[in-house]
Amino acid sequence: RKEVEQDPGPFNVPEGATVAFNCTYSNSASQSFFWYRQDCRKEPKLLMSVYSSGNEDGRFTAQLNRASQYISLLIRDSKLSDSATYLCVGGGADGLTFGKGTHLIIQP
Amino acid sequence: DTAVSQTPKYLVTQMGNDKSIKCEQNLGHDTMYWYKQDSKKFLKIMFSYNNKELIINETVPNRFSPKSPDKAHLNLHINSLELGDSAVYFCASSQGESYGYTFGSGTRLTVV
Numbered sequence: 001r002k003e004v005e006q007d008p009g010p011f012n013v014p015e016g017a018t019v020a021f022n023c024t025y026s027n028s029a030s031q032s033f034f035w036y037r038q039d040c041r042k043e044p045k046l047l048m049s050v051y052s053s054g055n056e057d058g059r060f061t062a063q064l065n066r067a068s069q070y071i072s073l074l075i076r077d078s079k080l081s082d083s084a085t086y087l088c089v090g091g092g093a094d095g096l097t098f099g100k101g102t103h104l105i106i107q108p
Numbered sequence: 109d110t111a112v113s114q115t116p117k118y119l120v121t122q123m124g125n126d127k128s129i130k131c132e133q134n135l136g137h138d139t140m141y142w143y144k145q146d147s148k149k150f151l152k153i154m155f156s157y158n159n160k161e162l163i164i165n166e167t168v169p170n171r172f173s174p175k176s177p178d179k180a181h182l183n184l185h186i187n188s189l190e191l192g193d194s195a196v197y198f199c200a201s202s203q204g205e206s207y208g209y210t211f212g213s214g215t216r217l218t219v220v
Contacts, residue, residue: 032206043198043211044151087151091205095141095164098151 003027004099006088012105017078021102023088024070030090030097033064035073038085038101047073047086078106111135114199114212121189122220129184129215131199139163140182141200141209142174151198157182189219 006023013019025033033050048055050062050071061074071088083106088099112133121127133140141164142154156164157176171187182199196216200209 032208034208036208043213045211046208049206049208085149089208093205095153095156096205096209097153098143100148100150 004088004090004097006099006102008100008102010103010105012107013078014107015078015080018074018076019078019104020072020074021086021088021104022070022072023099023102024068025088025090025097026069027090027092027097028069030092032091032096033071034089034091034096035060035062035071036087036089036098038087040085044087044098075104080106080108082106112199112201112210112212114197114215116215117213118216118218120218120220123189123191125189126185126187127189127217128186129197129199129217131182131184131212133180133199133201133210133212135201135203135210137201137203137210138179139202139204140176140179141202142182142184143198143200143211145196145198145214147195155182155184189217191219193217194219 003026035047036044037047038044050064054063059076063072085101087101114131139158141156145151155174160176173185176182196214199212202209
């Protein structure tokens with residue numbers, strides 16, 4: 001069974017700190033990877049795609065390591081509004097497989 | 109303009125009833141999905157349709173029947189509802205796996 005595994009947390013982090021999450025995936029055939037953000041009682045929203053070369057979007061950096069089959073997300077200068085659940089996602093022909101999410105709480 | 113819209117947003121119903129959830133997308137995407145998110149927050153694919161054709165059908169009780177009248181709509185009908193069906197059901201659409209999915213706001217189903 002295809003799996004995406006991530007630490008559920010919660011991660012309690014002071015505002016302004018840098019926080020990093022990792023996740024691992026079991027399906028070596030997965031071609032596409034993403035990080036989604038889900039706020040409480042809301043739908044998941046695409047945060048960013050993840051590429052082997054790494055990609056950055058403002059304070060967010062995502063990285064894919066195909067050899068070790070893990071994906072990372074780094075958030076710099078964390079804001080209170082970054083508090084959410086972050087879902088690691090891998091996909092292929094059978095659709096996207098979501099991890100169970102990592103719960104992040106940014107504390108003032 | 110809502111990209112992926114689902115109705116109803118909340119649905120409370122008794123065991124044994126039959127109910128439907130509707131989904132529409134105005135993004136022009138070819139593929140639509142139904143996902144179920146249970147109380148443990150695990151988001152799991154149920155069905156996928158590409159241009160009205162079923163392409164993914166995970167192990168879901170046959171009480172659940174998706175219907176896609178056209179590529180912009182994917183409805184979910186559930187027969188003989190059970191307590192364990194209580195969850196949030198998300199519709200999503202995509203133009204291809206490499207683009208990710210756009211989700212609707214979800215339908216919170218409670219079976220009592």
